[in-house]
Amino acid sequence: MKIRIEKRLEIPRYAGIIVPVISVAVALLIMGIILLVFFVGRLGNLSSAFRETVEAYKEMLTWPFANRYGLFSTFMRMVPLAFVALGLSFAYRMKIWNIGGEGQLYMGAMVSTWGALFLFKDVKSPLIMIVLLSIVGAAAGAAWALIPALMKAFARTDEIVVTLMLNYVAIFWVDYLVYGPWKDPKGYGFPGTAPFPDQARLPSFFDDEFHIGVFIALAVAVLLQYIYRKTGWGFNSQIVGDNLLAARYSGINVRNYTIIALVVSGAIAGLGGAVQMMGVQHRLQHGFSPGYGYTAIIVAWLAKLNPLAILLVSFLFGGLLVGNDQLQMFYKLPMALISVFQGLVLFCLLGGEAVSKYRLAIVKEVPENE
Amino acid sequence: MEDFPVLEMKHISKSFPGVMANDDISLQLKKGEVHALLGENGAGKTTLMNILFGIYHADRGEVFINNGKVSITSPSHALKYGIGMVQQHFTLVPSFTVAENVVLGLKDFGFVIKTKTVESKIKELSEAYGLPVNPRARVWTLSVGERQRIEILKLLYTGAGIIILDEPTAVLTPQESDMLFKAIRKLVSEGSSVIFISHKLDEVLAISDRITVLRGGKVVGTVEREKIDRRGLVRMMVGRDVLLDQEKPVVETGRAILKIENLNVKNDKDLMSVRDLSLEIRSGEILGIAGVAGNGQRELAEAIYGLRKKVSGRIELDGHELRQGNVAERIRAGLSFIPQDRKTMATCPNLSVMSNLFMKNSICELVHCSPWKLDGRRMHSKADELIGEFSISTPSAKTEVRYLSGGNLQKVVLARELSNEPKVIIAEHPTRGLDIGAMEFVYKSLLSQKERGAAILLLAGELYEIFRLSDRVAVIYEGQIMGYTPPDPSYIEEIGFMMAGARQEDH
Numbered sequence: 001m002k003i004r005i006e007k008r009l010e011i012p013r014y015a016g017i018i019v020p021v022i023s024v025a026v027a028l029l030i031m032g033i034i035l036l037v038f039f040v041g042r043l044g045n046l047s048s049a050f051r052e053t054v055e056a057y058k059e060m061l062t063w064p065f066a067n068r069y070g071l072f073s074t075f076m077r078m079v080p081l082a083f084v085a086l087g088l089s090f091a092y093r094m095k096i097w098n099i100g101g102e103g104q105l106y107m108g109a110m111v112s113t114w115g116a117l118f119l120f121k122d123v124k125s126p127l128i129m130i131v132l133l134s135i136v137g138a139a140a141g142a143a144w145a146l147i148p149a150l151m152k153a154f155a156r157t158d159e160i161v162v163t164l165m166l167n168y169v170a171i172f173w174v175d176y177l178v179y180g181p182w183k184d185p186k187g188y189g190f191p192g193t194a195p196f197p198d199q200a201r202l203p204s205f206f207d208d209e210f211h212i213g214v215f216i217a218l219a220v221a222v223l224l225q226y227i228y229r230k231t232g233w234g235f236n237s238q239i240v241g242d243n244l245l246a247a248r249y250s251g252i253n254v255r256n257y258t259i260i261a262l263v264v265s266g267a268i269a270g271l272g273g274a275v276q277m278m279g280v281q282h283r284l285q286h287g288f289s290p291g292y293g294y295t296a297i298i299v300a301w302l303a304k305l306n307p308l309a310i311l312l313v314s315f316l317f318g319g320l321l322v323g324n325d326q327l328q329m330f331y332k333l334p335m336a337l338i339s340v341f342q343g344l345v346l347f348c349l350l351g352g353e354a355v356s357k358y359r360l361a362i363v364k365e366v367p368e369n370e
Numbered sequence: 371m372e373d374f375p376v377l378e379m380k381h382i383s384k385s386f387p388g389v390m391a392n393d394d395i396s397l398q399l400k401k402g403e404v405h406a407l408l409g410e411n412g413a414g415k416t417t418l419m420n421i422l423f424g425i426y427h428a429d430r431g432e433v434f435i436n437n438g439k440v441s442i443t444s445p446s447h448a449l450k451y452g453i454g455m456v457q458q459h460f461t462l463v464p465s466f467t468v469a470e471n472v473v474l475g476l477k478d479f480g481f482v483i484k485t486k487t488v489e490s491k492i493k494e495l496s497e498a499y500g501l502p503v504n505p506r507a508r509v510w511t512l513s514v515g516e517r518q519r520i521e522i523l524k525l526l527y528t529g530a531g532i533i534i535l536d537e538p539t540a541v542l543t544p545q546e547s548d549m550l551f552k553a554i555r556k557l558v559s560e561g562s563s564v565i566f567i568s569h570k571l572d573e574v575l576a577i578s579d580r581i582t583v584l585r586g587g588k589v590v591g592t593v594e595r596e597k598i599d600r601r602g603l604v605r606m607m608v609g610r611d612v613l614l615d616q617e618k619p620v621v622e623t624g625r626a627i628l629k630i631e632n633l634n635v636k637n638d639k640d641l642m643s644v645r646d647l648s649l650e651i652r653s654g655e656i657l658g659i660a661g662v663a664g665n666g667q668r669e670l671a672e673a674i675y676g677l678r679k680k681v682s683g684r685i686e687l688d689g690h691e692l693r694q695g696n697v698a699e700r701i702r703a704g705l706s707f708i709p710q711d712r713k714t715m716a717t718c719p720n721l722s723v724m725s726n727l728f729m730k731n732s733i734c735e736l737v738h739c740s741p742w743k744l745d746g747r748r749m750h751s752k753a754d755e756l757i758g759e760f761s762i763s764t765p766s767a768k769t770e771v772r773y774l775s776g777g778n779l780q781k782v783v784l785a786r787e788l789s790n791e792p793k794v795i796i797a798e799h800p801t802r803g804l805d806i807g808a809m810e811f812v813y814k815s816l817l818s819q820k821e822r823g824a825a826i827l828l829l830a831g832e833l834y835e836i837f838r839l840s841d842r843v844a845v846i847y848e849g850q851i852m853g854y855t856p857p858d859p860s861y862i863e864e865i866g867f868m869m870a871g872a873r874q875e876d877h
């Protein structure tokens with residue numbers, strides 16, 4: 001009798017839900033152990049450290065969802081994640097791996113800031129202003145994605161590398177602007193632009209705790225859901241994603257599809273950047289995104305590229321981020337530890353997925369054949 | 371000891387969502403016998419063999435090897451019991467060499483692969499069994515026939531005594547099939563046992579000792595070779611007589627629909643493989659192209675369809691010249707293509723039967739609906755209609771096609787390519803892997819397309835099929851047409867000469 005690991009031939013349906021849930025549970029468990037060790041170090045005895053850990057846990061898991069302020073913060077964190085993930089889903093459906101959500105988000109934010117502060121300075125109507133900024137934000141994201149798109153379509157470069165590199169370019173470009181020419185003279189040397197004028201801010205409610213970006217994301221998700229399920233584009237993109245040769249055989253212009261997929265993908269992320277500026281930040285700042293563009297990759301993938309599922313998953317991820325903020329503020333946990341937590345969750349999710357492809361098999365020893 | 375059962379499968383059942391693929395199947399394999407497995411597409415042959423080879427697990431039933439009960443959980447496990455299988459679709463790594471592919475999957479090659487010893491052992495085996503391969507060649511450069519020989523050598527290398535061949539001859543040229551049969555005979559004479567799956571009854575009758583027929587997942591019966599003939603087998607399989615030799619309809623041929631002038635096309639290895647080829651097919655006419663595989667048939671078909679760039683020449687469809695590499699234009703103009711690679715080119719394995727049926731929907735409309743608002747209900751009912759019309763056996767229109775049996779996958783392709791009133795049909799091995807009933811059906815469909823006025827270019831490996839369907843036969847050799855004959859077996863000798871490169875004498 002022997003136990004062996006073998007690849008699963010078929011992955012059961014329910015795995016899509018069960019595996020992430022178990023993965024997150026495992027991540028929480030490991031986090032708990034780390035927290036416990038940390039608190040033992042701080043408090044010096046095990047029983048109070050244990051109590052503190054349980055408390056911190058409760059705070060982290062309940063605050064983001066169970067009270068008004070927490071819930072609003074969660075929504076605000078969800079919005080940029082959702083936008084980028086929705087954008088990514090558009091390209092990922094065709095197995096075009098856009099890793100550049102972060103850069104496209106930054107470009108959208110940057111160009112909409114340009115619009116708000118300089119280009120459309122004289123526009124007074126909020127409605128027109130918001131529409132204009134959304135358009136230029138989306139256009140900026142699209143343009144940023146057009147670069148890898150053209151390179152892939154005409155020179156067959158790998159989009160993964162190019163989109164990733166362009167993230168750094170976008171981030172440094174923004175840094176250059178906020179430290180340099182666009183720096184707010186009244187900003188006490190803080191690396192950020194001047195604040196947006198009032199007409200360039202999204203309508204918000206509840207003492208500015210909640211802006212309408214959530215509804216824009218919802219609208220985009222519904223639109224994408226429609227495109228994926230009901231249009232010729234959605235239909236054909238599945239073919240391109242499943243079998244490139246079959247797509248060519250079906251008369252689909254794979255080159256055009258590649259370009260459009262990346263450009264639309266970038267446009268949605270860019271729109272997310274504009275919404276983030278108009279809704280939350282109200283000014284372009286150094287490092288305004290704590291890696292939304294990368295977390296969104298996981299979000300899109302966990303949601304299996306389904307737009308409505310992306311909303312749900314980004315809401316949960318938003319909650320995780322808020323919970324972590326909470327720990328950092330009230331339990332004075334070092335930033336590095338918070339990063340470890342977030343890394344752990346991602347690691348367990350990816351690991352869980354990989355492990356679930358295998359199973360344990362009990363194998364009887366082979367009897368000797370004569 | 372002749373009758374000693376080396377393998378016994380007892381009461382095997384296996385169901386998939388929506389189908390009972392194997393229903394209480396029992397099978398005995400004797401030492402030194404060739405046991406053929408026959409049955410319609412989707413009868414459950416591959417499933418049964420996959421269970422034996424440890425790819426699937428039976429819901430019920432037992433397997434005995436040398437009278438000892440075993441439970442086989444994976445292919446490498448099966449190899450330990452001496453069971454080897456050449457699958458319907460191969461599993462080689464294209465960028466590896468032959469020797470590396472053979473070693474791959476062996477458990478005990480250690481860390482350092484002794485390529486030299488492996489290579490010489492392969493050489494030895496390949497000579498002993500008359501299966502020529504070059505152990506140093508990279509797999510991607512090889513033909514299907516060569517790849518299959520590697521799969522078989524791989525099994526011999528591991529010393530498998532029970533060898534399963536799932537439709538091995540579907541992709542072989544007649545010469546290669548003969549080679550394979552010689553190897554099989556040698557194997558059984560040395561005491562190995564072979565399970566042989568094929569839809570070609572003549573082969574089955576030629577090589578097997580016993581034949582088991584499946585239908586709808588059940589065993590219809592097992593018979594000794596001597597006690598049955600072709601007709602009896604067909605009856606067992608299909609439950610009725612099948613007439614492949616229907617009358618060819620007499621059709622008044624019309625204007626030339628497909629016209630090719632001085633076409634030159636290169637193959638993947640960048641060698642010119644269609645050379646200065648000209649031909650013409652009229653409406654209501656089937657032109658059969660005979661030739662040894664690899665003489666430019668594939669490149670010709672792909673160039674006409676626009677998937678492969680032509681180097682020079684002219685392709686005209688119904689009076690309009692077709693532009694370079696534009697597939698969409700051709701589909702719109704009414705050009706259908708049944709390619710030989712149904713898995714790699716003609717279907718999307720992870721999409722549903724319905725999606726595969728509507729793969730070309732954006733260009734040719736099977737159901738009329740706007741690309742901005744696909745009508746799922748209508749597509750669904752049209753899909754169900756096609757499934758019925760082409761008798762595709764699938765649990766539903768939503769089933770992903772990778773779960774379909776080989777023959778049913780081919781039917782999906784046919785349903786799509788024939789249901790849109792095409793003007794020109796390029797049919798490359800249209801009946802490959804189809805059971806005899808389905809073959810009859812394809813013949814009927816192609817002939818009725820011809821009656822409707824389609825111009826059909828038939829590229830088939832088997833002369834029999836070409837004679838059955840064509841109005842004229844062209845023989846291709848090294849990318850050139852050597853000559854034409856009427857579709858009549860009395861010309862077989864002349865065709866044979868031309869296939870070997872002799873030009874037709876002027877009449």
Ligand SMILES: Nc1ncnc2c1ncn2[C@@H]1O[C@H](COP(=O)(O)OP(=O)(O)OP(=O)(O)O)[C@@H](O)[C@H]1O
Nearest residue numbers: 386391411412413414415416417773774775776777
């Ligand atoms: N993994 C699977 N999931 C669902 N259904 C399956 C799966 N594998 C096979 N089937 C179904 O089981 C039935 C038997 O399929 P199988 O491949 O054994 O047929 P076959 O006799 O080999 O046919 P062919 O001659 O066309 O190759 C088919 O209806 C097929 O659709």
Ligand SMILES: [Mg+2]
Nearest residue numbers: 416458775776
């Ligand atoms: Mg099969």
